[in-house]
Amino acid sequence: GNPCGDGCHGQFSITVFAAASLQPPFDTIAARLRALGTTATFNYAGTQVLTAQLTQGAQADVFASADTAHMKTLEDAGLVDGTPQVFAHNKLEIVVAKGNPKGIHGLADLARTGLVVVLADPSVPAGKYAQQALQKAGVTVHPASLELQVTGVLSKVALGEADAGIVYVSDIVTSGKVDGVGIPDDQNVIADYPIASLKSAHQGARIFVNFVLSTDGQTILKAAGFEGV
Amino acid sequence: MRRAKTPAAIGILAALGLLLFLLPLAGLIVRAPWSQAFGELADPTTTTALGLSIFCSLTATGFALLLGIPLAMILARTRGTLRNVLRALTTLPMVLPPVVGGVALLLAFGRRGLVGSLLYQAFGIQIPFTTAAAVMAETFVAMPFLVIAVEAGLLSLDHRYEEAARSLGAGYWRVFTRVTLPLLRPAIFSGAVLCWARALGEFGATITFAGNFPGRTQTVPIAVYLALETKPEAAITLSLILLVVSVAILIGMRDRWLGAL
Amino acid sequence: MRRAKTPAAIGILAALGLLLFLLPLAGLIVRAPWSQAFGELADPTTTTALGLSIFCSLTATGFALLLGIPLAMILARTRGTLRNVLRALTTLPMVLPPVVGGVALLLAFGRRGLVGSLLYQAFGIQIPFTTAAAVMAETFVAMPFLVIAVEAGLLSLDHRYEEAARSLGAGYWRVFTRVTLPLLRPAIFSGAVLCWARALGEFGATITFAGNFPGRTQTVPIAVYLALETKPEAAITLSLILLVVSVAILIGMRDRWLGAL
Amino acid sequence: MLGPNGAGKTTLLRALAGLDDMEGRVVLDGEVLEDTIQGVHVPAERRHAGLVFQDHVLFPHISVVENVAFGLRAQRRPQPAALARRWLDEAGLGDHADAMPRALSGGQAQRVALLRALATEPKLLLLDEPLSALDVSIRAEVRRELTRQLGSFRGVRLLVTHDPLEAMALADRLVVLELGSVVQTGAPDEVTARPRSRFVADLAGVNLLRGHAHGDHVSLAGDALVAAAEAGSGDVFAVIHPRAVALYKTRPDGTPRNVWHGRVDSVDLYGGRVRVRVKGPVPLVAEVTRAAVQELGLASGTDVWMAVKATEVSVYPA
Amino acid sequence: MLGPNGAGKTTLLRALAGLDDMEGRVVLDGEVLEDTIQGVHVPAERRHAGLVFQDHVLFPHISVVENVAFGLRAQRRPQPAALARRWLDEAGLGDHADAMPRALSGGQAQRVALLRALATEPKLLLLDEPLSALDVSIRAEVRRELTRQLGSFRGVRLLVTHDPLEAMALADRLVVLELGSVVQTGAPDEVTARPRSRFVADLAGVNLLRGHAHGDHVSLAGDALVAAAEAGSGDVFAVIHPRAVALYKTRPDGTPRNVWHGRVDSVDLYGGRVRVRVKGPVPLVAEVTRAAVQELGLASGTDVWMAVKATEVSVYPA
Ligand SMILES: Nc1ncnc2c1ncn2[C@@H]1O[C@H](COP(=O)(O)OP(=O)(O)OP(=O)(O)O)[C@@H](O)[C@H]1O
Ligand SMILES: Nc1ncnc2c1ncn2[C@@H]1O[C@H](COP(=O)(O)OP(=O)(O)OP(=O)(O)O)[C@@H](O)[C@H]1O
Ligand SMILES: [Mg+2]
Ligand SMILES: [Mg+2]
DSSP: OOTTOSSOOSOEEEEEEEEGGGHHHHHHHHHHHHHTTEEEEEEEEOHHHHHHHHHTTOOOSEEEOSSHHHHHHHHHTTOEEEEEEEEEEEEEEEEEETTOTTOOOSGGGGGOTTOOEEEEOTTSHHHHHHHHHHHHHTOOOOOSEEESSHHHHHHHHHTTSOSEEEEEHHHHHHHOSEEEEEOOTTTOOEEEEEEEEETTOOTHHHHHHHHHHSHHHHHHHHHTTOBOO | OOOOOOOHHHHHHHHHHHHHHHHHHHHHHHHSOHHHHHHHHHSHHHHHHHHHHHHHHHHHHHHHHHHHHHHHHHHHHOOHHHHHHHHHHHHHHHHSOHHHHHHHHHHHHSTTSTTHHHHHHHHOOOOTTSHHHHHHHHHHHHHHHHHHHHHHHHHTSOTHHHHHHHHTTOOHHHHIIIIIHHHHHHHHHHHHHHHHHHHHHOOHHHHHHHOOOTTTTOOHHHHHHHHHHHOHHHHHHHHHHHHHHHHHHHHHHHHHHHTTO | OOOOOOOHHHHHHHHHHHHHHHHHHHHHHHHSOHHHHHHHHHSHHHHHHHHHHHHHHHHHHHHHHHHHHHHHHHHHHOOHHHHHHHHHHHHHHHHSOHHHHHHHHHHHHSTTSTTHHHHHHHHOOOOTTSHHHHHHHHHHHHHHHHHHHHHHHHHTSOTHHHHHHHHTTOOHHHHIIIIIHHHHHHHHHHHHHHHHHHHHHOOHHHHHHHOOOTTTTOOHHHHHHHHHHHOHHHHHHHHHHHHHHHHHHHHHHHHHHHTTO | OBOOTTSSHHHHHHHHHTSSOOOSEEEETTEEEEETTTTEEOOGGGSOEEEEOTTOOOOTTSOHHHHHHHHHHHTTOSSHHHHHHHHHHHTTOGGGTTSOGGGSOHHHHHHHHHHHHHHTOOSEEEEESTTTTSOHHHHHHHHHHHHHHHHTOOSEEEEEBSOHHHHHHHOSSEEEEETTEEEEEEOHHHHHHSOOSHHHHHHHTOEEEEEEEEEEEEEETTSOEEEEEEEEEEEEEEEEOGGGOEEESSOOOSSOSEEEEEEEEEEEEETTEEEEEEESSSOEEEEEOHHHHHHHTOOTTOEEEEEEOGGGEEEEEO | OBOOTTSSHHHHHHHHHTSSOOOSEEEETTEEEEETTTTEEOOGGGSOEEEEOTTOOOOTTSOHHHHHHHHHHHTTOSSHHHHHHHHHHHTTOGGGTTSOGGGSOHHHHHHHHHHHHHHTOOSEEEEESTTTTSOHHHHHHHHHHHHHHHHTOOSEEEEEBSOHHHHHHHOSSEEEEETTEEEEEEOHHHHHHSOOSHHHHHHHTOEEEEEEEEEEEEEETTSOEEEEEEEEEEEEEEEEOGGGOEEESSOOOSSOSEEEEEEEEEEEEETTEEEEEEESSSOEEEEEOHHHHHHHTOOTTOEEEEEEOGGGEEEEEO
């Protein structure tokens, strides 16, 4: 059916500011939309860089954030058109080297001595969630580093500098260089990814948002390791 | 000339210094998936980013020359505290973390910025997220290298050449273009090389001020950064391509330009 | 000396160049929440990061001096293509996007790296995530500035001073420490200043190679980046503090050191 | 123009060329170039003043002919390169026209620098020790060339030199500058005949004494007396040529009315003759033959008597 | 040691000091310093060779006394600073001991450079044109100092100069270097009496002709003949002193057997006399009085006759 619902006609060209971790599914979505006449241009960067750019007057039609806090910042600044909608969830997983050589099976193992663990900094969403998950599990770890981005955690494990870390499932799926160790739901934290069209966005913005929320969009996101809504 | 034999200690320290540069490079080369390199080169994203990188870095170097040489000239003839202050100001973009540099550029030239808001209201011009913004960010970060090199050149220039030219009846511009600039060529050239190299590698200020739009503001370092998130091998290959291009240009130009004088 | 009047065009271009540096700075200063500045300064996170930044950048400058001066000496006496290649290699860390530089350092000195794996297997030493790694990353990125400046100084040095010293019976080390180094002082000093400034602002390679841990590897640029995430005003204040500290040191030292010779 | 180091010779030339700030008035052929009071300052490039430095200062980045053509181009003359080449050919430097300046010897470079200045046909030619950076062996040759070129030059020529030979050979008129002011001026012969300062006396190679005249003698500082034919009265200078000073091992009895005792300070060969510097109440330099030196066994420290005829002392008012 | 520009004088000094690569053998007081064949090379710092450059090369970053003490410290002598101060005091430079080198005048700096070399008591003292960078006015003074210092120095002294006065005043023995090889050597008087090259003749200020002797005359290239008292036979040099050359407006009839025609090329003042350079089949320089110049109306281009007595021509084998 028509992915964008009612009132969706003609050629559009839109600009999307999206968190860098969304690049694989969003690039696929853009390819699909182009066939339908809508061209999306992306500005992928860290959520906080995007937020800084938008508050400084950057022109964009859609903003897809990796957390609700930054979206809230933009809402407070009066830049968001309508209400943001959560379009995907992401769960945490323990990331380990391929084949799990250190035999890590749960959060409790992260407290082992001699194990180099890397987390994201509590001031970035992934770090905050990891902290919450460890609290729920009642585990205290001594991380070697508090990375500024999830990808920092990922690449340190991929390069063998760290033995384990906590990242999003989608990161592990995208990477393909590492293995994931699941975290039980009672200890896990679910991250919400909100999307919104922005003030002064044109009609094409709705088409993009609607496609992301459509079944086709959700399928693409799931293939990339995200959980649908 | 017969020099004293260099003691082993000096050689060892120099070798250590060189290793600090060479080992990481070797690491990159060893780990790079060379089989993918050609595929990477054929990828239009790569070629676009490479083209944009070269365009932006050269344009930024051009602006740095246009603005930096006059600035260096003014600096070289200023005296006392004012000079120290101006010089320190010129060194600032080096100390500023690049991302903060990008934020500062937004605060000045963004649509809501000090000057940018005026531009936007008066002409509807918006600088950020354009190729111009990428060039500006690179100029901001890289120009100090040029200014410092040219100022040093000016300070060691023998001003009697300029005086001789004046007494032969040459006015300011003739002296400047026929005498000062040619005599400064080695300093200008080495400053421009440093400036260009820095502009080519610029990342933090560019992504913040200009964003990451393929074909418009996505330079190689930004493409590398994104690729690091999703496919690290490609990032390494891309960096190596950048390196090869820049080393080729550096080696090729150095002799041509520095050898002549 | 009476100089020709500087034409307005030169002045205007210089002013534009200066504005490119000044406006972003003004933007930062205008937007900084000055009321919070003192609170920020009292924050132990800030003071720790500032202390670590100063320590790491000075240590990195020290290593750059130790390894870079010998390297520059070898470069200055090498001739032909080898020299161009070595020189281009020295310029590489400037072209390499810093994050890639960090990756390259990991590939060389990390636990699985070319050299790092040997260290790890033999002694159980892991360089990344330590203060040493932060110093190493800063040295890697900043040393080229020192090497280039010192090499230029060596090339313009009058070697007859060294010859006079030798014919007076001074051996290599006496000539080196009593004649060569003192005569090179301006070049070494200006190179060290550039090197230090670059090390102070270093971010990409440090976070990639050394990670981020308060008190161990969290330098000011990294703290600034983190603060941008949660409290952008604090980030701006922190950057300004970094700027003020470095400008104070730059202005303070320049005269003392460069003025004497 | 002559003067000791730091007298301000270079400073004056630079001020005349419009390169240094100055106070005062400069008029050339009726045209006011500088007048601090009226605030006139013609910039260097419009003064038509050719300047030749001590060490050529040829532009290192362009060829010899382009160096000579530089001023012609600045004056927008037609065919500057051809004209420059003609100047070089005339001076016998045509072979080097396309060479770069660093390929020239010091003497050639200085000659090109002179041509570069002359080619613009300046109204004022300023030369700052144009020969002093050259080796003794080529200096004579370049001096000949300079004499020839300056002879056919019609504007005002101002040459700074340290070398008395050069001054005598080239100058129509000497100006002696000391401590920033003119101390003596006139034709070369006049100036050297009546030096008014130690500097000029040294250049002329004569002994200069200063004292107070009393009819037939001059009393110096320190009680020494010098007998002179017609001393006049008042403050005077007395000049004695070294050749007029005779040396003796013992006190001579004879016609010379001036006889002083002294001690040899130094003995220098000077051409075929020997100059003996004697310290004492009346310090003098004597010029004697080599034979005399050997006969008297003169060496540093020897005691000697000096005799000078009163008629050999020329006295003129200070 | 004398020689034209580029003869290799500096190169030789530097090789002796151990600063340049060379081929050959250097022995000083029985100690082999260099021997390419046996592969001996004593490094510069162990040669005890004091080197004085053309322009002092004092270390700019340390005081005058520290400059002099530099070599003493390198030799680990006790109390280097006190010893250096003594050297300076003796040379009358004690007042400047604590000054920085750039505060010295050129002459003072060169004297300090000499002291710096002497203070280390070198076995070999190498001086490369030590006076040539100095102004004419202070050169004489520094030359006197140099004579004094070299007189009391006991090692081997090797002085390079361009200046014949300097060479005569300072040297026990002259070595003339041309195109990298020694062309003449001997006591100053011998060398100047019998110059074997244009360079030496110019230095000695005499006319040098080269030709083939036939009993009582010498035939030059280009058919000109020079009558000489006892010419001998074979290839010879003929020397004529400028003072022995008489000039006439018309062809003179008289005793001189050598009479040539020529054209005046240049007229230069030289001390109190005038040197006239004449072009012609036998190009000569004549030294005449000023009065003679005016009387004959000599100027560039004038036709003249030259006469030289056969006894004034000295001839020796080439
Ligand atoms: N009339 C003057 N008024 C002001 N300053 C003067 C004057 N004359 C000379 N000076 C100062 O004296 C210093 C030396 O002058 P200058 O270099 O012209 O000397 P010089 O005669 O050319 O010496 P040298 O023979 O060494 O070339 C300069 O710093 C100059 O400023
Ligand atoms: N015997 C030699 N063997 C090889 N090269 C030589 C020799 N003598 C001179 N040269 C070369 O000639 C050049 C000029 O030599 P040098 O500078 O020693 O001349 P100089 O006599 O000191 O000249 P100046 O009078 O200009 O100081 C140098 O490049 C040197 O390498
Ligand atoms: Mg002067
Ligand atoms: Mg020489």
